[in-house]
Amino acid sequence: MNGVPFDLQLLNMCAALLLLLSFAMLAQRRVVTLVNLLAIQGALLFAATLLLAWRTGQHHLYLSAALTLGLKVIFLPWLLHRLIRRLEVYWDTEPLLDVSGTMLVGLVVVVFAFSLAQPISALASTATRSSIGIAVAVILLSFVTMITRRKAMSQVVGFLSMENGLFFGAMSATYGMPMIVELGVALDVLVAVLVLGIFFFQIREQFDSLDLHHLEALKESAALEPRADGEGR
Amino acid sequence: MRPIDLLTQILEVIAALAAAPLFLGWVNQCRAWLQNRRPPSLWLPYLGIRKLFHKDAVIAANASALFRLAPYVVFGAMVVAAAIIPSMGTGLPFTTAADAIALVGLLATARVFQSLAAMDVGTAFGTLGARREMMVGFLAEPALLTIIFVASLISATTALPEITENLATQHLGLYPSLAFTAVAFTMVLLAENARIPIDNPATHLELTMIHEAMLLEYSARHLALMEWAAALKLFNYACIGFALFIPWGVSTGAGGPAALALSIPLLAVKLALAGVALALIETVSAKVRVFRAPEFLATAFLLAMLGLLVHLLLGA
C-alpha cells in the first residue's frame, strides 16, 4: 500500500463501498431503504467520476459527473420516492430465497465475477483496472436482486443498480464512454423509469397489488377461461 | 525484552481489569442520555461487583464442581486474553506465547465453559441459554477468525501486535478489505457481547435471554467474577477493534516511556468514542428475534469473506 497514491486508494475505497452497497441492497426488504441505497450508490459514482476526472484531466468526465449527480442522486430517487408514496408500496414480501441463501448466492457470484475479471484486468491500461472485477460483480449482484424480488419497485431498483455497475465498469476499463453514448444511455434510463411508472399504475389497477406473481395469471391457458369475478378483458 | 515492554504488558492487564467496568458504566450512561433518562452513576458496575463479593453464595443443590470452577476459568481466560491484545503498546512479551488465533481460542474456551456451567444445573432456562450462546458463538467465531485472517494476509503474520505495528506505521492507507471487515467486526462485537440487536443486556424475560440466562443460577462471588469477565470481554473486543482498525496512537516497537505515556490517554479517548458509538447503535436498533440472529451473524461471516475476496482482488 505504500507506493499507491492517495487518490487511487480513494478510488479503491469507492469501489469496495459500491460492492458493499450492492450486498446491502440484496439483503434489504424495505423499499424506501432500497431507493436510499441507490441514491448513495449514485453519490459514490459521482465522487469516483470526479476523482478520476481530476486524476486524468479528461474534462468530459466532469460533465459525466454532473450528469450522474443530477440524474442518479437527485432526480431518479426523487421520482422513485414519489412513486412509492403514490403506490403505497413500502415493504417487499418474502423474497424467493431466504436472506442467508441469497447472500450465499451473492458470494458465489462475487467469486465468479472476480475470477472472470482477473485476466481482463491484465489487459486494460487504466489505473483503476483492478476494480473491473467489482464492476462485474455489481452488475451480476443487481441481476440477482432483480431475480429474487417479488415487488415491481424492487426490480426497478435492481435494474438501475445494474446500470450503475455498467457505468462504473466503463469508467474503470476505459475512463468512461463517449459522451454521445453516455447521454443516450442516460436518456434511455430516464424514459424507462417513466414508462415503468405508468406500467405500475396499470398493474395496480388490474390486480390491486404490485406483487408480480399476479402477472402469471395472464398466461394463455388462464386467459381463455372466463374470470370468476366477472372482470373480463 | 526491554523493561519498558514488561511494564507495558503489566500495565495493559491492570488497565483492562480496572477500566472494564468503567467502560461498561460509560456505555450505560450514554444509552441513558440517548434515551432521555437520568443516567446511573459511572461507578455503578464497581459498586455492583463489590456488593456481590460480600454476599453468601447460594448454589443449586445439584450443581457440580464444574459450576463452581467455571467463573474462575472464564475470568482467567479473559484476563489472559487481555494480555495478548496490544491496547497500549506492541512490544508485548507474552504475545510470543499466543497469537491472534490463540486469542480466538481463548475466547472460545470462555464461551464453552460458560455454556457447560449453564447446562450444569439442568433448568430449562440455563440449557436454553447455553444452546443459544453456542449458536451465536459458532457463527461469530469463524467470522472473527476470517477478519483476523484478512488482517494477517495484509501484514503477513498472525501475531496481533505485529499486525497493529504494521498497520500503524505504514503510510496512511485506505484498505477496502478492512472496511468490509470493520463492518463485520462491529456485528460480531454486538453479537458476542450480547448487545442489541442480538440480545438485550438489561432484559428480565428469561425466554428472550441469551447471555443473561447463563448467569441465572450464579450469585455472590461467582456472579461477580462472571459480570467482571463479561465487562472484560467487551473491553477486549473494543481493544481488538482498535488494534485492527484504529491502530494509531499505540506505542510501537521503537517507542519509549513517552510514547507509552501518550498511548494511555489516547486509549481513553478511543474507548470513550467507542462507547458513544456502541450506545448509538444500540439505541437506533431493535432487538431481532432469536431465530433471525443466525441471519445477522451469517451476514457478518459473509461480509468477512467478502473482505477476504476484495483483498485478494485489489491487493489491498
Add this chain to the structure above:
Amino acid sequence: MTPLTHSALPICLALLSLWVVIGLAGLLRPQSLAFVARTLFPLGALCGLALALLAGLTLGAPAERATLAIGLPDLPMHLRRDALASVFLLLLGGASAGISVFAAGYFRRGAGTSPGLLCLQYHGFLAAMGLVLLADDAYSFMIAWETMALASYFLVATQHTLPEIRRAGFLYLLLAHVGAIAILLSFGVLQGGSWQFTFDAMRHAHLAPHWALVAFALAVFGFGAKAGLVPLHVWLPEAHPAAPSPVSALMSGVMLKTAVYGMLRVTFDLIGHPTWWWGLVPLALGLLSAVYGAVFAAAQTDMKRLLAYSSIENVGIIFAGLGLAIVFGSVAMPAIAALALIALLYHSLNHAFMKSLLFLGTGAVLHSTGERNLGRLGGLIHRMPWVAWLSLVGTLAMAGLPPLNGFVSDWLLLQAFLFTPQVPHTFINMLLPLGAALVALTTALAAYVMVKFFGVIFLGQPREGALAQAHDAGILERIGLAYLALGCFVLGLLPTYVVGALKLVAGQLLGAAPARLEGPWWRLVPLPGRHASYSAPILFAAIIAVVLLTALAVRLLYHQRRRRAAPWDCGFGSLNARMQDTAEGFGQPIRHIFGAFFAMQRELPSPFDRAPRYRVSVGDRIWQGIYVPVGALVQRAADTVAWLQQGRIANYLLYSFVTLVVLLALVL
C-alpha cells in the same frame, strides 16, 4: 540406540506376532473372563506400549526392509519400516494401549461372542493394522487390509443376535470391500507395466499422466471409503455405534488413520509427484465431509452416532490438509507443503487419542446405565465423576480449545492456509483462502457438538429415575481413560517435540531435507522468519496462575461461605428434569440453519389430538439420493441375471454344452 535402529523392524514384527499369539491364547479358555480380560488384554496393552515406544525412538532412523518367506511361491511378503510407517505405528501402539487396558475392564459376559473369541478377533485386528503399516508390496498390503476388514466386521457384529447390528455389519463389510476393490485396481494401475507388485517397482515405474490420475482417483475412492469421506461415509454412523465401545474407539481412532496412511503412501511415495490440481479433490471432499459431519453430529440423539459423525468431520479436516499438501508440494512451496503434512499427521495423532477417550467414556456410561439415547441420560457427573472429568478433557480437546492438543493441529492447518494466496494459479488462489473460513466454521461447529455431548450426558439433572443406580468405572477402565487423557495433555503441551518428529516424516515424504525447528522447547515456531509462534506450556501456566491467584485473592479478601438451595424456577414451582433441553432441542438451531443438508421428516401435534406427539427423524440425503437408487439398480440387475437359475438340470447341462461349443470354436 544403533543396534535398536537396525533391528527395529524385526522387533516390530515380533510384537505383532505376540499380538497374534495373545489372540490365539484366548481360544485356550474361551469362556474364562478372568483369564482373557484380566491377563491377556493387559498383556496386549503392554505390547502396544512397547510398539509405540519403539516406533517413536526409531522415527528418524533410515528405512529398513525385510522379506518374509511366507506367502505364495513367487510372491514373498516384503516389509518396510520408514518414518511414515513409524509415525502410524506410534499412533497404533499408543492409542491401542489405552484402549486395551480399558477393554480389560470393560468386557463382560453377555449375549453374543465368547470372551476368548473376542480376544482373538481384537488382537488379530491390531496385528492386521500393524501389518498394513509395514507392508511393502501390494500383495501383503491387500492381505493385511482384508484381514483388518474381516476382523473388524466380526468385532462390529459381536452382538449379532440383534438384527440392526447384523445390518450395520453387512453395510460395513459391503463398503469395505467396494473400497478394497478400488485400492486393488489402483495398485494394478500403479505397477505401470512391470507386472511386479512390490512398492519398490511401483516407485520406479513411469506412469503416463492420465494413468497416474486414474491410480490417484481410485486411491481416493478406495481409501476414502475406508476413512469415511463423504459420500462414502454411510457405513460409519451405523458400524461405530453397533460395535462395543473399545472396538468403536479402535476403529475411529486407529483404523480410519490406516486409510490416511494408505493415501499418503500412494500419493507421495508410489506416485511420487502428483499434479497440483489433483490436490483440489481431497481438499474439496475433505471440507465437505468436515462441514457435513459436524452438522449431522449436532442433530443426533444417540451418543455414539454423534461421535461417529464427529469422526467424519475430523477425517474431512485431515483430507483437506492432504489436499493442501499436494497443491503446495506441486507448486514449489515445499516448506508450506511440509507444514500442511505436519498439520494433518498431528491431527491424526490427536484424533486417535481424543476420539478414543470419548468413545471409551460412552462405553463406561453405556455399561453403567444401559442407555445410548441422549434423551435418557443426564446428571452423570455426580454418579460417575472419574468418567465425567476425564471425558471433559476429551471434550475440550475435540472442541479445539487451547492449551489442549486439538488446538495445535487446527492452528498449524490455519497457518498453512495463510500461504494459499501465493499459489500461482489465478482462480484457485482466490478459492483456497475461503477454505480457511470453512475450517474455522468446522472448528466452531465441533465446539457446539462437544458442548451438546458433554452437557446432555454428564451435566444437568438425570432424565430417567434409573440413572440414580449408575456407578463409576472400574479401576482398569479408569487407568485406560486416564492414560488417554494424559496423552491429550502431552500432545497439547509439548508440541515442539511432536512437530520436530513429524518434520522428519514430512521431509522423507516430500524428498526435501527437513529444517531444524528453531526456538526453545517451550515455543513452537512452525516456519522460520514468520512471526507466528505458540507456546502451550506458557499459556497453560498463565491460565492456571491467573485462576489460582483469583481464587486466592477472593478467599483472602472476602469469604468462602456458601449454602445450597433449589434451582431458580421463575416462580413456576414444578420444574422437573424433563424440562431441560433435550438432545433434539440442542441441535435445533443447526437443523434450522443447515436444513438443506437433511432429509427431515416431522410429525407435528395438532391441538385436536387426543394423545399429541412430536416426532422428528433426521435422515441422510446422500443415502436417499445415491445409495437407495444404486441398490435398486443392483437388485434389478441381479434379478435379471437370476433368470439364468431356472432350477432344471437340462438348463444347466445346456449352459455347459454351449460353453464347450464356444470354446472349441474359439480355439480351433
